[in-house]
Amino acid sequence: AQTVTQSQPEMSVQEAETVTLSCTYDTSENNYYLFWYKQPPSRQMILVIRQEAYKQQNATENRFSVNFQKAAKSFSLKISDSQLGDTAMYFCAFLRNAGNNRKLIWGLGTSLGVNP
Amino acid sequence: NAGVTQTPKFQVLKTGQSMTLQCAQDMNHEYMSWYRQDPGMGLRLIHYSVGAGITDQGEVPNGYNVSRSTTEDFPLRLLSAAPSQTSVYFCASSYSGQGSNSPLHFGNGTRLTVT
Secondary structure (H helix, E strand, C coil): CCEEECCCCEEEEECCCCEEECCEEECCCCCEEEEEEEECCCCCCEEEEEEECCCCCCCEECCEEEEEECCCCEEEEEECCCCHHHCEEEEEEEEECCCCCCCEEECCCEEEEEEC | CCCEEEECCEEEECCCCCEEEEEEECCCCCEEEEEEEECCCEEEEEEEEEECCEEEECCCCCCEEECCCCCCECCEEECCCCHHHCEEEEEEEECCCCCCCCCCEECCCEEEEEC
């Protein structure tokens, strides 16, 4: 069975600095997808970035980028130039490429605080 | 484009009462699901559906029922509320199918308290 581990329950960073959130997963699949979601205090779940396992190039979305290491089963999220609005809970999630079944496997989250 | 609309935002129930959480999406997504979120336990899947007329159980289905009579709607019913069902509930939807990297789109959540 697949599992997703986020080993940092809480992190903090100074505004304008860079922070990296870690995520590791366990799977025997070769083709799958990985996601990072953000949940600010408003409670809304927001997609930050996604990565297809068959793509070697790391995904980037503005200040957000990932370091995808398929052999190591690692999928870390880097936030550059941190802003106060980045304060949120961040969840890593895994999805098998298996037809209509869209059941994601979720990590327990990392609470990120951005300090002014 | 409304996305995923979830109602109500807040609800307080007494033990034994029943209620329905509503979820509707206007993106023609085949896949819909319900999660509960509890402190320290992340997101846990309650029920899901891969299309109208098709539903299946997730990790924590006990005490909940779902139906999917239309593509747009996926209500979650609490049959007899218990304090253990105090939680934040999320409805989420996505496109599905082999090879689709469609992410889940979430509603804004319902905070349910059972006393």
